[in-house]
Amino acid sequence: MSINSALMKATPTQERVLVIYTGGTIGMQPNTTGLIPGGNFQARMADALSRLPLVHQHALPAYDVLSYPSLIDSSAATPLTWQQIAKDIAARLATYRGFVVIHGTDTLSWSASSLAYQLQGIDRPVVLTGSMYPLETANSDALDNLHGALRFAANAELKEVAIYFSNVLLRGTRAIKQHTEAFDAFFSPSYPCIGERVGDDFIYYPSRGLGFQQRGAPRFELADYQAVSNGDVIRLTLWPGIAVWQLETLLNDSRVKGALLQLWGAGNIPNDPAIIDVIANASGEGKLLAAISQCPQGSIHMGEYAAGHGLAEAGLLSGGNMTPEAAFTKLTHLLAQPLSLDDRRQRFLTSLVGER
Ligand code: ASP
Numbered sequence: 001m002s003i004n005s006a007l008m009k010a011t012p013t014q015e016r017v018l019v020i021y022t023g024g025t026i027g028m029q030p031n032t033t034g035l036i037p038g039g040n041f042q043a044r045m046a047d048a049l050s051r052l053p054l055v056h057q058h059a060l061p062a063y064d065v066l067s068y069p070s071l072i073d074s075s076a077a078t079p080l081t082w083q084q085i086a087k088d089i090a091a092r093l094a095t096y097r098g099f100v101v102i103h104g105t106d107t108l109s110w111s112a113s114s115l116a117y118q119l120q121g122i123d124r125p126v127v128l129t130g131s132m133y134p135l136e137t138a139n140s141d142a143l144d145n146l147h148g149a150l151r152f153a154a155n156a157e158l159k160e161v162a163i164y165f166s167n168v169l170l171r172g173t174r175a176i177k178q179h180t181e182a183f184d185a186f187f188s189p190s191y192p193c194i195g196e197r198v199g200d201d202f203i204y205y206p207s208r209g210l211g212f213q214q215r216g217a218p219r220f221e222l223a224d225y226q227a228v229s230n231g232d233v234i235r236l237t238l239w240p241g242i243a244v245w246q247l248e249t250l251l252n253d254s255r256v257k258g259a260l261l262q263l264w265g266a267g268n269i270p271n272d273p274a275i276i277d278v279i280a281n282a283s284g285e286g287k288l289l290a291a292i293s294q295c296p297q298g299s300i301h302m303g304e305y306a307a308g309h310g311l312a313e314a315g316l317l318s319g320g321n322m323t324p325e326a327a328f329t330k331l332t333h334l335l336a337q338p339l340s341l342d343d344r345r346q347r348f349l350t351s352l353v354g355e356r
Contacts, residue, residue: 017063017153018096019045020088022081023071024104026131026142035134037071041102048135048143049150056147056200061097061154074104074111074130079332082114083225089119089126090220098125098153100146105130105177105185108163112172114329116161116353121218123211125158128172129165132183141166141183151202152195158204159211160353162194169195169204173326173355176296189297190321191354210354223336231255233331235324237262237294244274251282251289258288258331260324261316265293267300268307276310283315286341288334290348292319292327317348319356326355 021027021041029038038044042065049057066088072081089099103111112128119126129149131142149164161172166184174191195204206212234256236247251259259282269275283289291311293300299321302311312318319327330352334344 014095014097015062016096017061017098017100017150018089018092019063019065019100019102019150020085021065021067021071021102022074022077022085022104023068024074024102024108024130025134026102026104026129026145027071028073028134029136037073038134039067039071041065041067044135045146048146051143052147060147060150063100063150064096072104074107077104077107077111079114079225079229079336082111082118082329083222085111086115086118086220086222089115090222093122093124093218096124097156098158099127100149100153101126101128102146103128103130105132105165109172109175109177109186109323109325110329112161112163112175113323113325113355114333116172116355117330117333118222119161119218119220120353121214121216121220122161123159123218125153125155126161126172127153127158127169128161128163132181132185148197148202152204155195155202155204157206157211158195158209159214160194160209164195167197168193171210171354173353174323176323176325178296189323190299213354221333221337223333225332225336228257228332228336232335233258233260233328235260235262235328238264238269240270242270244272244278247275248278251278251287256282256287258335259290260319260328260331261289261291262294262324263291263300263302263308263311265295265300266298266304266308267291267293267302267311267318268305269311271307273310276314279311279316280314288317288331288341288344288348289315290317290319290327290331292322292324297321317345319348322356330355 023037
């Protein structure tokens with residue numbers, strides 16, 4: 001991990017915010033094969049922020065920039081990336097009042113969810129942002145997103161991992177990317193925004209935030225994700241005509257320790273008892289299996305229809321209204337820790353960081 005020279009020179013105080021730059025479109029520049037992450041982010045960011053009206057510049061917190069040595073398109077992120085970001089934040093908690101994580105949008109909500117589990121009980125803001133267009137592109141959303149992320153990262157009332165994008169602040173575990181092009185690329189299907197920009201004001205809604213809902217000191221869980229970074233958790237979305245052998249091939253593989261199944265509607269599967277058997281066998285082998293709906297909104301209620309009968313008895317845990325990101329990263333997080341199967345199952349069903 002190389003720390004940007006500006007950070008080395010700075011005398012950090014609790015008043016400063018740390019900006020962690022991991023890559024993504026926001027900092028990208030063209031090369032012969034397409035857009036790739038570009039360096040020199042601190043100077044480019046400062047240059048962009050200097051174009052804000054003075055009144056906004058004066059309201060910005062002081063900040064340092066930590067640039068990762070290997071900048072990535074976030075489609076290359078893995079659980080080890082999530083672990084690295086969490087470790088970097090945890091190691092600097094005493095020094096900074098808040099954190100901004102600059103991240104590609106493609107898997108930004110996955111990293112946000114994972115950070116929320118790893119940094120449970122965090123007592124200050126961690127705000128992820130990125131943009132749909134690079135900083136230097138005309139009419140880019142990058143400057144607005146950076147501006148808002150910095151403002152919320154300096155708000156001591158915010159005590160959780162959040163995403164700031166296109167004027168709204170969303171709980172990290174509740175957001176999904178919904179659009180490949182629009183500025184408002186993220187939305188939170190089952191939980192209201194926890195803050196927003198209204199005109200020139202950045203308004204936080206404390207009653208919707210975890211700071212209000214959770215009590216006690218931070219209880220970070222910085223587990224070693226190496227053990228679950230080799231395809232140990234899978235995600236499987238049902239499609240019409242799925243065959244039992246296909247489900248079996250994936251769930252029976254001894255390398256698979258957990259799986260997120262995305263069922264139909266309120267929690268239904270094709271009418272084939274052999275599917276229940278495959279799930280029951282995998283669960284009986286100690287695999288952590290959970291289900292959510294393919295619908296982006298609403299909860300699953302397994303067993304409401306005959307088509308979902310027997311799933312809960314087969315050991316499939318209900319993911320309620322969790323996003324795929326929140327459910328998948330939770331399985332990963334629970335499997336990375338030395339917990340009993342019962343503890344894992346019980347914790348999956350419990351809301352740890354407002355994810356369900
Ligand atoms: N492919 C880019 C990334 O996720 C997309 C973006 O940042 O908007 O890094």
